[in-house]
Amino acid sequence: QNYLLAANYIEDARFGRTMDYNIDKESLLNYRRYSRRLLQWGTVIFMWWLLLIGLFEDPAVPGLALPYWATMLMEVFCLVVICLRMYQLSTFVPRRSLLTDPKNIVIALTIVVTVMDMIIYIGMINSPLKGSAIRVSRVVRPLFMINMNESRQVRRAFRNIRNTVPEIINVLILFFFSIALFTLLAFKLFQLRDLYYRGGEPYFRNYWDSFFDLYVLVTTANSPDVMMPAYDDSPWFALFFIAYIVINTYIFMNLFLAVIYNSYRAHLKTEIRSAVLWKRKKLENAFEILKDTMPGEKEAVTYNSWIMVMKNLTYPPSFPKISLFWEVLHNRNADGGIELKQFLQLANLMNVYVVEDQSAVNIFVKWAPEVYASRPSKFVRKCVQHWTFVYLFDLLILMNAVCIAFDWESTEWFFLSIFIVEILLRMYTLGPKEYFSFSRFWNWFDFIIITSAFIATVIEASLDELAQFPREALDFLMVMRCLRLVKIVGNIDRFRIIVMTIVNIAPSLLTYGIVLLMLYYAFAIVGMECFGGKIKFTPNTTASENNCNNTKLEGSEFLRMGYCNNNFNDILHSLVTLVELTVVNQWHNILLSYSLVTSKAARVYFIFFHLIVVILIMNIIVAFVLEAFILEYQLSKTTIETAVEKTIQQLGLNSNDHIADVNHDKTELINEFDVGDNDQYSGKREPHRKETPKIRFRINQGHKNIEVLLQRMFEGELEGEGFEFANAEEPMTLDGVTGNSVTV
Amino acid sequence: QNYLLAANYIEDARFGRTMDYNIDKESLLNYRRYSRRLLQWGTVIFMWWLLLIGLFEDPAVPGLALPYWATMLMEVFCLVVICLRMYQLSTFVPRRSLLTDPKNIVIALTIVVTVMDMIIYIGMINSPLKGSAIRVSRVVRPLFMINMNESRQVRRAFRNIRNTVPEIINVLILFFFSIALFTLLAFKLFQLRDLYYRGGEPYFRNYWDSFFDLYVLVTTANSPDVMMPAYDDSPWFALFFIAYIVINTYIFMNLFLAVIYNSYRAHLKTEIRSAVLWKRKKLENAFEILKDTMPGEKEAVTYNSWIMVMKNLTYPPSFPKISLFWEVLHNRNADGGIELKQFLQLANLMNVYVVEDQSAVNIFVKWAPEVYASRPSKFVRKCVQHWTFVYLFDLLILMNAVCIAFDWESTEWFFLSIFIVEILLRMYTLGPKEYFSFSRFWNWFDFIIITSAFIATVIEASLDELAQFPREALDFLMVMRCLRLVKIVGNIDRFRIIVMTIVNIAPSLLTYGIVLLMLYYAFAIVGMECFGGKIKFTPNTTASENNCNNTKLEGSEFLRMGYCNNNFNDILHSLVTLVELTVVNQWHNILLSYSLVTSKAARVYFIFFHLIVVILIMNIIVAFVLEAFILEYQLSKTTIETAVEKTIQQLGLNSNDHIADVNHDKTELINEFDVGDNDQYSGKREPHRKETPKIRFRINQGHKNIEVLLQRMFEGELEGEGFEFANAEEPMTLDGVTGNSVTV
Incomplete structure (x- = not known):
């Protein structure tokens, strides 16, 4: 136990969980069950589903409307899931902290309000008051998203x-x-x-x-x-x-x-x-x-304790990994165990994404070594790694752009096949595993764009003779074709740095994206209740005869600009309207028209939205983006090398017998960051690779990223306050970006 | 010598002058003459005048038009002044650095271009080509402003x-x-x-x-x-x-x-x-x-050397000041002179604005001590210093606001006299010198607003019976009345901090304001040449018949919005139009109309303006404002006390016999910053003051402020690089904001 x-x-x-729980065995097991990833992700999915019910409820998105009992059934189902999670929580959390935790109180209240609201609604809709029945509680749905333990x-x-x-x-x-x-x-x-x-x-x-x-x-x-x-x-x-x-x-x-x-x-x-x-x-x-x-x-x-505790983890690591951690952490000089100082690094070490070095296992080397090492094969690989190869494809992309611009459809097959050949050649040279390795953003990008374009083109070609091909699919194909042109950015160093900066902070921005979405959702629900159906868009009307189905708008700027589609008639239209309000331009005309069709009090809604979303939230996002950009941009230009060296030293991997590898890998790392360029290196590296099987450290770039970024923002300042970031936090977090790999 | x-x-x-000059006696005297403030300010005035000629030249502001020979005469005069300054420069600067300095080259070229352009213009205007004569060189006028030594x-x-x-x-x-x-x-x-x-x-x-x-x-x-x-x-x-x-x-x-x-x-x-x-x-x-x-x-x-060098300064300080500096700088322990380390602080010390303590010299105490110390007088002073006095006047201001809102003109005399009485009472309590001391922003503000309102009201009242009073003057009076309401902000601590933050960085922003103005000027000149007279505003036309005197605009958004006044017909209208373009909204409609009345190439002008002014300059200003705000805001909330203490210690003023004074003054200082509140303190202080005549240090807040702000921005970082800011720069610069005063 x-x-x-x-x-x-x-x-x-x-x-990074901070929950309080009982430490008897049953509670611990319950806690463990509660924390299983499957259950967590399941809950998250149900919370999103709860929000998505907005699509089907009255006022529903055209074509998606469901009767009220169906959406309520869905809602009840989601609430039951949430209740079950809360019950699960109560099996291991001390009663006292369960009942005093504000987030639990909020969730309980939200459930109660929702259920009461549903009952009242059902009552009203089956009575003469049918017309004035509204679902007030829909506006509090985002509270689940904010207050559940899953969305820390x-x-x-x-x-x-x-x-x-x-x-x-x-x-x-x-x-x-x-x-x-x-x-x-x-x-x-x-x-x-x-x-x-x-x-x-x-x-x-x-x-x-x-x-x-x-x-x-x-x-x-x-x-x-x-x-x-x-x-x-x-x-x-x-x-x-x-x-x-x-x-x-x-x-x-x-x-x-x-x-x-x-x-x-x-x-x-x-x-x-x-x-x-x-x-x-x-x-x-x-x-x-x-x-x-x-x-x-x-x-x-x-x-022994080490092995036992590792075996007791919810997801115990494989034995080589356990040994590896031990190697890294234990005190070599004193032949002792892991001391406190090293032990405190364990959490960070475990967040380092460790895989056995799979890049050596080039599938072609494995299955057809003679062919892969033959002269024509070598020649091909050399060509692919040559700089002219990159320039050639830059040229082809430009030509493709011209062809798209002038609608020379016939060239499409040529370019598509050329780009497929390019991907295949690169894959052959690097080996598929290496090609698709985690940090190779541009390879993934390439592959997805080209493959979907290929599939779509094939489908289009085969359907073309049978029936009318839907226009949306053609649009999709066009998007894929144009996106292909972005490849050129990945081939030019100085642009790649900028794009990688944006890509690296994107996951962190996601948190703020969700915050924004929750606010949008609440405002959209209120907007639909207040303004839903007041302004309607009728397609195919001329400018003069169109009045958005509301004569009160006569002569307004809103009408003249043809903004009838900026309405609150369903949740999707509401969200688009709210985005327009966030962009700010012309928001006053939208506001004025809604105060025309309802009353002057409508201004409160729009001004509130402006104050909260534009002035407060957008400024916070701008502040965050600014800080993150400056951090990443400086980092991507200068400090990578030293950060990596620090990790290596600090993990105790630079003992003498490792120096050769470390130096070798330092160059590799830098190239892992400049993702496209290291073809030359990996070419040279292969024979070396085959001799010594290695284990690679690589940071899990996924869900930890905002935490990593935030810690990095403050590490300088917190260090001064006695936090041993230099030893405990910093190098790990610094590596988060570089997709750092270290061999042992 | x-x-x-x-x-x-x-x-x-x-x-902060960095010029290179010969060190023979004549050159030194010439250099000194060149650096006299009068000449510097004179040059600056001429440079501004040169820019202002734009008001009178064709296309002139309506009513200000002068014949071309008059404006050219003005221009020649300004150029002569600039040439004289350049000649003066040549009398002490080594020929080599004179000729290789890029800014001198730019000025020389600008003069040559301007003169040539003027000759060509005169030639053309007296020839059949009269219509196509343009003054190209006007666009380079801001170059003088940028490159003269006076505008570092x-x-x-x-x-x-x-x-x-x-x-x-x-x-x-x-x-x-x-x-x-x-x-x-x-x-x-x-x-x-x-x-x-x-x-x-x-x-x-x-x-x-x-x-x-x-x-x-x-x-x-x-x-x-x-x-x-x-x-x-x-x-x-x-x-x-x-x-x-x-x-x-x-x-x-x-x-x-x-x-x-x-x-x-x-x-x-x-x-x-x-x-x-x-x-x-x-x-x-x-x-x-x-x-x-x-x-x-x-x-x-x-x-002796000290006295001699001080006497040789362009503006030698008074003898007490020279002694004071000596006291502060010389090595007391060793009975020696000023050592290098102390000497390096001289420049900062001299920028501390030193005045003999004049606050003790309350003019009322001097001329009528018995009356001032009498019981009624004491009672009045106590009342003024009481907190209810402040609240009473806050209330009066609010009432005044209501009266203004409802146009109760008759109350105006009442409020005006009340506020005049307030000023007089405060002045009586503090003494006029103290009342008008340098750092008391709010007193100055009060006095100026109320006095100008008083004068304007008197003039209005006296003229009212004689003749029609011009409307502009009434508008001015109204502005003064409304500005009076701002007083209330000065009475509430937490708002005062915010306003003082803005006021403190205002002088620094002035530099960027000039940068912006120079760009505006250049763009305005180009705009007038390209678009001048194409779009004209005719007052008193109805919306339907108005076409901005240009039929090409028919049906454009520009016309519908009534933007005819957003034109480039004279320099003032051009500047307003450029401000509108800087604000960005509707800039595309202005652009589109100008490309309608000229050609599509007009877009280049507007997009250039957007890229340079909005994207580049405004972002730099935003960055600067952000940094300055954060700096000032943090400072105004926390570090003043310690900064002041540091100065005191560092200037060697906290020897034992001064401790009482220092402590006393520390409380005073903090109140000097919170300008309105220290009435209580100054009341208690007076008897003490009269016993010991003191000298006060106070920072000259004026023209050095951007330098001070910039140095403060980077002091933390530069300290790390071996600059002894902690000893040399920092405390001085920190005091710049607080209006710090120290007694010796």
Whole structure:
């Protein structure tokens, strides 16, 4: 049982879990069952499904509508799954912390509200009140996504955003004060001048309308329009508006960004610090359980305990890996076990993605060594590795671009086959395993694009004679053809660095993407309830006769621009409309039309959306992107080598008998990062490879990435506070990007 | 002569001058004459005048037009002034460095080009070619502003921007590649679908027009419009546009910001480092000249040399100040002179604004001590210092706001007199000198606003009976009345901090403001030559009959929006139009109309403007503002006290006999920063003040501020490189913000 507990602690540290649980055997086993990946992913899928029900519910996406009992059945099913998970939680978490944990309370409340809402809805829909039945609780669905234990990163992001709010309140108040003051001034200056907008609307004749106009000006959405009547009246009024834009748009908006950046960063740092502390605490707990007193009064984990605890992990590693970890961690000099300092590195070490070196196992070498080593084969491989090969294909891609531009369909087969041959040749040279290795982004990209284009083309060709080919499929084919041109970027070093920077921070941005999506979802539900069906799009109407099925819009800018499709009639249209509002331009026209068809109170919804999503969330995302870009960009240009060296040294792998390998692999690593270029190296490497079977370390780039990125952001600062990042965290995290591999 | 040279070196260090000059006596005197403030400011005024000639030249601002010979006379005059300055320069700068300095070459070339252009223009205007005579050289006028020695900060900013360009080229190419690829895709997808914009223009039917539409979409200026036809055709096309916006608007634009931020910061750091090195080198040179060998083999500056060199400065300080500096710098323990380490601090010390403590000299105490100390007087002073006094006036301001909003003109005299009484009471309590002391931003603000309102109101009242009062003056009065409401911000601590942050970085932003203005000027001149007179605004036309005096615009969005005033007909209108282009919204409609009235080539001008001003310069300004805000905001919240303490200690002022004063003044300092609150303190302070006459240090906040800010930005990083900022630079610069005062 002790080994079980220690194993649990180790896994907690490894996956960053911070839950509190009972330590009797049954609870531990329950906890383990609860933490199984399958169940976790299953729950995540059900949470997404719960959100997706929005597609089928009234107002449903056209063609997907289901009767209300069907969607409710789905919803009940999802709720049951969530309840089961909560029950599972209650089998091992102490009652006290179960009931006081705010996230559990929120989930329980959300379930209760949802169930009550469903009952009321069913009651209403079967009564005369049918028309006014609405499903209020749909808006709280994202709370599951935020509060379940499965989505730790999203919850953390939300918590940070919530903590950031109080600090921007002051700036926000001052900002509104500034707008109010400018509005008063504008109101006083223009009120008596009897000016009109081009459309005939009165100009600054009412305080709150003026306030709204100037608020919109902050977003620049009505930029010269709001100025023109005054400017036409007297050129000097331009000064008023320029002062307004400088102060409110440029200074206050940047102040928002600065304050948000500052405070968000501070909160994030606290979070990361506590995460690191948790990790350490869990590992210390595990060490306390496992330690034995070794000769020389030192406390350490013996080999036997080590094997036992590793065997007790939920997913025990293979024996070579267990030995490898032991080799890395145990104290070689004293012939002892693993001491505390080394033990604290275990979580990071286990997150290093370890595979036996499979690149040596070139399938062609294995199955037809004579052929592969023959002269024509060598010649082909040499050609593929030559730099002219790359340039030749760059040229072909350019020619392909020209052909696409001029619609020379007949060349398509030629280019497609050429590119397939290219992939096959590269695969032959590198070996398929090496070709598809984890960090080779461009190979994957290439393969997927070309293969799907090939399949689609074949299908198209075969169907073409039988029946009409659907237009969407042709569009897809066109997208694939154009995407092929992106290959050229992967062939040019300096562009590849930029693209890899973007690709590397993409997984981290995903967390913020989910945050944004949850907010969109809630706003979309509210929008559908408030504005659903008020504005309808009718295809194939001419501009003049179209009025979005609502006569109140007559003469509005919205109608003139043909925005009828920017409606809240189903969840997909709502999301697109919300994206448009996020982009900001013309948001005031969308707002105005919805306040025309409902009431002026509709402004609250749109202004709220703007404040929360555009000013708060987008600024946080910009701050995050800025920091991540700067970090990655600097890193990709300079510090890779030293970071790798540090890892090697720190893992104790640079003892004398390894030096040759280490040096060799250093060059390889750098080329693993500059993914396309190392064909030359791998060519030379192969004979060497065959002699010594190796094990490779490689970081699992997947789900840990935002954690890795965040830790890296603060490692410099946290180091100063006594965290031994240099020994414990840093090198591991640095390698996260480089797809670092080390041989032993 | 040696003292003269040393004095020159000291002043070079003090003002950050890096010029190379001959060291014979005549040259030194010439150099000194050249560096006189009067001449420098005179030159700056002439340079601005040269730019302002744009107001009077054809196409002139209506009402300001002057005949061409008058403006040319003005121009020649400015050029003569510049030539004289260049001649002055040649009297002390070695011929070699004079002729190889790029900025001198640029100025010489600019003068030659301008003169030639003027001759050609005169020739053409008196010939049959009159119509096509243009003044090409006007566009290079900002070059004087950038390259003259008087505008070091602007030149530095420009140099940094120039150095930043090569590093963003890669991202720029990739960005355009991305747009081109998306355009190809959009073109292929929509070309055959026979779609039209609402206005009837064909939709994605031509590659370059499509490219332009998508480029505009990056700026979000045509955000939903460009999507609507495709979205109406099939909702799935929204995905294409969302992908486009995410990649190009959000990711690439932020990547630009990140790369620019990164590289701009690196260049700035290099500049600051070299500036600090120059300063040190100059001071070392001065020390080399002045040093004597003291007892104990130490090299130091004796008291006599010190007095001599100080007397030789261009603006020798008063004797108490010279003694004060000596006290601060010389080695007290060894009874010796000033050693090198202390001497290197001289430049910073001299930039500390030193005044004899004038706050003790409350004029009322001086002239009527009995009255001031009498009981009613004390009661009044106590009232003014009470917190209710502040709240009472906050309330009055709010009431005033209500009265302004509802146009209760009759209350104006009441409020005006109330606020005048407030100012007088505060002045009485603090003493006028203290009231108007340098760092009391809010007092100054108060005084200026109320006084100008008072004067304007009096003038209005007296003129009202005589004649019609001009409307502009009434507007001015209204502005003053509304600005009065800003006072309330100064009374609330947490808002005051934010406003002071903005006020503190404002002078630094001025440099970037000038950079922007120079670019605007050049673009405005080009714009006037290309587009001047093509689009005219006629006041008082109805929307339907107005066509901006150009039939080519018929049916354009530009006309419908009533943008005729956004033209390039004179320099002021051009500048306003360029500001609108900087704000970005609707810039494509302005562009389209100008390409309608001229040719498609007009797009080049606008896209160039967008790339240079919006993407490059505005991003640099945003980066700078972000960094400065974060710096100031953190500083204003935390580190003031320690910074002040450090200065005090470091200046050697905390010897035992001063401790009482130091402690006393520390509380004062903090209140000096929180400007409004220290009435209580100054009340208590007065008796103490009268006993010991003191000298105050106060930083000159004026023209050095961007330098101070920049040095502070990098001090942490430069410290690590062996610069002794902790001893030499940092405390001084930190005080720049706090209006720090120290008593000795």
